Amino acid sequence: MPDPAPVTASPAAPRPSAAGRAARLATPEMVLVALLIGELVWFSAAGTNFLTLDNGLEMLRASTEVGLLALALTPVILTGGIDLSCGALLGLSAVVFGAIWRDAGHSLPVAIAAALGVGLLGGAINAWMVAGFGRPALIVTLGTASLFRGLAEGLTGGAVNYSGFPSAFLHLGQGRILGLPTQAWVLIASVAVMAVLVHAATIGRGLRAIGYAPEGARFAGIPVGRRLALVYLLSGAAAGIAGLVYAARLGQARADAGTGFELSAITAVVLGGTSIFGGRGSVWGTMLGLVALGVLTNGLRLADQPAELAGVLTGILLIVAIGVGARRGRA
Amino acid sequence: MTRPLWVALAWAALLAVVAAVAPAFFDPVNLRDLVVRASPLLIVACGMTIVILARQIDISVGSQFAICGVVAGLLARTGLPMPLVALGTMAAGAGLGLINGLLVARLGLPAIVVTLATLVAWREGLRFATEGVWVQDLPAGFQWFGLGQDVGRWLVGCAAAAVWAGVAVVLGWTPAGRAVYATGSDAEVARLLGVRPPVVIAGAFVVMGALTGLAALLSAVQFIDVQANAGIGLELSVIAAVVVGGTAVSGGRGSLTGTLAGVALLATVGPALTFLGAPAAWERALQGAIILIAVSAEGFSRVRGLEGRHA
Numbered sequence: 001m002p003d004p005a006p007v008t009a010s011p012a013a014p015r016p017s018a019a020g021r022a023a024r025l026a027t028p029e030m031v032l033v034a035l036l037i038g039e040l041v042w043f044s045a046a047g048t049n050f051l052t053l054d055n056g057l058e059m060l061r062a063s064t065e066v067g068l069l070a071l072a073l074t075p076v077i078l079t080g081g082i083d084l085s086c087g088a089l090l091g092l093s094a095v096v097f098g099a100i101w102r103d104a105g106h107s108l109p110v111a112i113a114a115a116l117g118v119g120l121l122g123g124a125i126n127a128w129m130v131a132g133f134g135r136p137a138l139i140v141t142l143g144t145a146s147l148f149r150g151l152a153e154g155l156t157g158g159a160v161n162y163s164g165f166p167s168a169f170l171h172l173g174q175g176r177i178l179g180l181p182t183q184a185w186v187l188i189a190s191v192a193v194m195a196v197l198v199h200a201a202t203i204g205r206g207l208r209a210i211g212y213a214p215e216g217a218r219f220a221g222i223p224v225g226r227r228l229a230l231v232y233l234l235s236g237a238a239a240g241i242a243g244l245v246y247a248a249r250l251g252q253a254r255a256d257a258g259t260g261f262e263l264s265a266i267t268a269v270v271l272g273g274t275s276i277f278g279g280r281g282s283v284w285g286t287m288l289g290l291v292a293l294g295v296l297t298n299g300l301r302l303a304d305q306p307a308e309l310a311g312v313l314t315g316i317l318l319i320v321a322i323g324v325g326a327r328r329g330r331a
Numbered sequence: 332m333t334r335p336l337w338v339a340l341a342w343a344a345l346l347a348v349v350a351a352v353a354p355a356f357f358d359p360v361n362l363r364d365l366v367v368r369a370s371p372l373l374i375v376a377c378g379m380t381i382v383i384l385a386r387q388i389d390i391s392v393g394s395q396f397a398i399c400g401v402v403a404g405l406l407a408r409t410g411l412p413m414p415l416v417a418l419g420t421m422a423a424g425a426g427l428g429l430i431n432g433l434l435v436a437r438l439g440l441p442a443i444v445v446t447l448a449t450l451v452a453w454r455e456g457l458r459f460a461t462e463g464v465w466v467q468d469l470p471a472g473f474q475w476f477g478l479g480q481d482v483g484r485w486l487v488g489c490a491a492a493a494v495w496a497g498v499a500v501v502l503g504w505t506p507a508g509r510a511v512y513a514t515g516s517d518a519e520v521a522r523l524l525g526v527r528p529p530v531v532i533a534g535a536f537v538v539m540g541a542l543t544g545l546a547a548l549l550s551a552v553q554f555i556d557v558q559a560n561a562g563i564g565l566e567l568s569v570i571a572a573v574v575v576g577g578t579a580v581s582g583g584r585g586s587l588t589g590t591l592a593g594v595a596l597l598a599t600v601g602p603a604l605t606f607l608g609a610p611a612a613w614e615r616a617l618q619g620a621i622i623l624i625a626v627s628a629e630g631f632s633r634v635r636g637l638e639g640r641h642a
Contacts, residue, residue, distance in 0.1 A: 082443070135626050136580050138388070138443070142570060143622030150616025158612040263447060276441045308459035315452025319434065322444050 028273025031324055032288045035317070036295065043299030050302045061173075061181040061249065063294040065090065065242040065258065067287075068187060069265035071194045072238030074286045075231040077269055078198065080211040080278025081130065081137035083232065086239045086265065088148035089122040090258035093243030095152040098162025098253035108169055116240040122148055123236015131228035145262070152255040163252040173248025183245045190238065195283045203227065211278025267314055268293055271321045292317075334577025337628070338592035345596070345603055353606040361602070367484050367553070369598035370491035371546035373591070375565065376572045377498040378539035380590045382442075383573055384502070385535045386515040386582025389431060391446040392543050392569060394453035396562030399424045399547035401457065404466030404557035407473040416473075421544040427453065428540020432533030450566070457559065466557035475552055487549045494542065499587040511535065515582030571618060572597050575625040597621065 044051045069086045076083050093115040101111035122144065129140040156162075175182045198204040206227050209217040218224050242261075247253040272289030274281025296317075297310045349356045375392055382389050403420040411419070427449075434445045475483025502508035510531050513521035518528040551557045576593030578585025600621065601614040 129623065129627060133627055139570075139574050139580050139626050140623070142567060142574075143619050143626055145619070146567060146571065146615055146622060147619025150613065150619050154610070154613040154616050156612070157610060263451060266444075266447060267451070270444055276444050306459055308455040311455025312452045312459065315448040315450075315455070318448040318451075319440070319445060322440050323438060 028271075028321060028324060029282070029285050029288060031321065032271065032273070032285070032292055036288070036292050039292065039295050039299055043295070043303055047299055047302035047304075050299055055298065055302070057176075057179075057181055057184075059294045059298045060184045060187075062298070063290055064181070064183040064187045065246050065249070066261055066264045066268065066293075067290045068190055068238045068242040068245070069235075069261055070268040070286050070290055071187075071190050071283065072231075072235040073265050073269050074194065074272075074274055074281060074283055075198055075204075075207050076137075076235050077266075077274050077276060078204075078207045078211050078278055078281050079228060079231055080214070081228065081231070082141060082266070082276075083126065083137065083235045084141040084262050085122065085126060085145040085148055086235055086242075087258045087260060087262035088145040088152070089119060089236060089239035090243040090246060090261060091255060092122065092148040092152040092155075093118045093240045094247040094253035094257045095155055095162070095255055097244060097247055098160075098165075099155055101165070102162050108166065112169075112244060115244050116237070119236045119238070119240015119243065120233065121236070122239065123233040126236065127229035127232035130232055131225045137232075149255070149259075152257075156255045158255060161252055161254045162247075165247065165251060170248050170251055173245055173250070183249065186241065186245060190241075191283065191287060198283050203230070207231065208279050211275075211280070264293065267318050271318060273321070276322070334625075335586065335589040335592045338575060338577070338589065338596055338625075342592065342596045342599060345599060349603045349606055353608075356603065356606040363484060365598065365602055366488050369594060370487050371550040372565075372568060372572065372598060373491045373594045374494050374542050374546040374549070375569045376590050376594050377494055377587065378542035379569045379573050380576075380578055380585060380587055381498065381502065381511055381535045382539050383570075383578050383580060384515045384582060384585055385511050385532055386518070387435060387442040387532055387535060388570070388580070389428075389446045389536060389539050390443065390566040390570075391427075391431060391450040391453060392539065393562035393565035394450050394457070395424055395427045395540055395543045396547045396550075396565050397558075397560060398427065398453055398457050399544040400551045400557050400561050401461060401466055401559055402544075403548045403551050404469055404473070407469055408466070410470065413472055413476050417545070417548055420548045421541045424540040424542070424544025424547070425537050426540065428536040428538070428543070429533070431540070432536030435536065436529035436533040454563075461559040463559050465559055467555075469556065473552060474555060483552065487553070490545070490549060494545065495587065495591060502587055507534075512583055515584075517583070568597065568618070571622045575621060577625075 040051070049055055069090070073083055073086065096118045097111050097115035100106050100114045101108065106114075126137075126141055126144055129135050129144075130137045172182050172186075177185060198207065206217065206222040209220060209222055210224055210227060214224055243253075243257065246257055250257075268289035269281070269286050270276055270289070271292060272282070272285030272287070274285060293314060296313060297307070300310045300313075301307060355361070375396070379389065379392065399420050402423045403416055406416045406419045407413070431442070431446055431449055434440050435442045471477060476486060478486065502511065510521070510526045513524060513526050514528045514531040521528055521531075547561070550561065572593035573585070573590050574580065574593070575596060576585070576589030576591070578589060597618055600617055601611065604614055604617065605611050
């Protein structure tokens with residue numbers, strides 16, 4: 001990938017024109033907020049039952065798994081990396097949960113621990129290859145995506161569908177606590193952790209430095225290898241949690257669980273203004289991107305529009321968003 | 332030893348194991364089916380090699396593949412002669428590639444995000460347009476180009492071989508090929524040498540699209556109907572084959588010989604597994620393991636090279 005554009009500020013910069021000021025105001029976050037307002041106005045007019053509390057909560061429920069992946073992907077992409085394997089790892093974690101609980105007959109806590117362990121182990125493989133060997137993240141995670149999905153297919157023979165989970169477990173995906181969907185609390189906790197990690201801790205500044213210039217970050221005394229290992233481990237852990245939430249929400253675990261989720265998660269992150277080259281981005285942006293995507297899918301469905309339209313619009317949105325981001329980066 | 336040689340050795344070892352355990356694998360009919368099935372993959376992999384050599388990536392090929400297959404079916408249904416159908420399908424693919432190429436080369440947007448967006452947009456757009464209905468009632472001249480199974484199979488295999496040889500010649504022995512390597516190695520230096528990197532990059536995406544169109548046609552003619560959901564996950568198998576063949580994702584390094592070896596190895600693993608008595612469900616896991624081994628092998632040789640220099 002090309003290096004990010006150097007950040008230079010000439011001392012005698014000309015006064016910004018009105019158009020220039022408008023362009024500076026058009027941060028990805030502001031564009032997203034404008035888009036969200038537009039979506040809300042349009043869907044409230046076009047759809048039935050769109051602007052209700054229950055619908056909002058259901059939207060949150062449906063977005064949690066992609067949200068968890070997108071949250072963990074934000075620091076990965078901040079370092080200039082990528083994790084294409086998180087959707088497949090979600091599937092493997094869900095399948096392992098089902099296999100340990102039903103086939104091996106272990107108790108619920110053991111099965112949950114196994115699923116989380118699979119997530120961490122998968123993240124560790126990515127971390128080892130990317131941080132330890134210095135191999136390109138794109139290809140490493142392409143390979144592990146194939147490996148994880150393949151293991152899930154092999155374990156289930158491509159056909160077994162685990163279901164019939166106890167209600168205590170299904171509560172995680174279908175119940176509510178204090179009025180909010182149970183998994184929303186998991187998402188909120190993850191947002192808090194990631195926000196502190198990326199925005200409040202020195203680690204976050206280190207991640208940005210790695211994204212701008214890995215070599216420079218190393219000379220600045222940042223332990224690049226350990227930081228990279230951390231973000232890929234976190235991504236694996238998030239996939240493990242998301243796999244459990246997925247299995248609990250749908251009440252089943254199949255080898256194809258979470259297919260394409262990595263693409264939705266990357267879309268949410270990039271839509272939220274995080275530069276795919278690394279160095280620039282925020283957790284808030286990712287959450288805005290996630291909400292914009294969720295509202296789009298949900299609103300179109302309630303407005304009786306075909307579901308495919310959401311995919312087409314998402315693609316167009318993604319290109320417009322990076323187009324705006326690229327213009328701003330060059331300005 | 333070079334990477335293509337290693338991959339070829341691994342392939343030979345796999346074939347030797349299969350020969351010892353399940354000689355039925357080498358039945359001519361089975362080998363013929365294997366080649367015919369791998370042909371579209373090889374054609375798309377040739378295009379992907381060009382794109383990756385130019386330091387880009389195209390993950391939208393699966394969606395392009397699906398659209399081109401449907402376009403081929405619809406064109407054939409209008410009664411056009413097959414050569415024109417082939418041209419039209421390749422033109423459709425080239426058009427899709429041009430959109431990617433312009434977004435990447437003209438606007439300077441990162442290829443992985445652009446092609447991620449087009450992957451989703453085109454797949455969903457196709458589903459929107461066809462509502463998942465397969466293209467049926469194709470004219471008699473569509474399946475195997477109306478030449479019958481035997482000649483048709485030969486045609487598919489020969490087309491793939493011709494594409495491979497053609498792209499290999501262009502990449503290895505023409506100024507256009509040099510320009511691709513130069514752009515992928517260092518776009519700025521290439522520009523100073525008189526190469527126009529944006530043109531090269533856009534061109535790589537256009538060729539990629541046209542070859543994907545050809546592959547979609549050669550795959551579609553093998554069946555009575557054209558599926559509306561073909562090519563899902565194609566980008567992964569294709570990129571895997573190219574990378575296993577030793578082409579570096581950082582651009583400028585790699586060869587079509589390696590891509591041929593990569594396609595041969597990855598296309599043989601699945602069927603070989605079945606013949607060895609292992610359940611086919613493990614095929615993808617094995618492919619993933621092969622990619623990881625190939626990726627880390629590159630890491631080892633690089634580390635060794637560094638040690639040698641410092642010693």
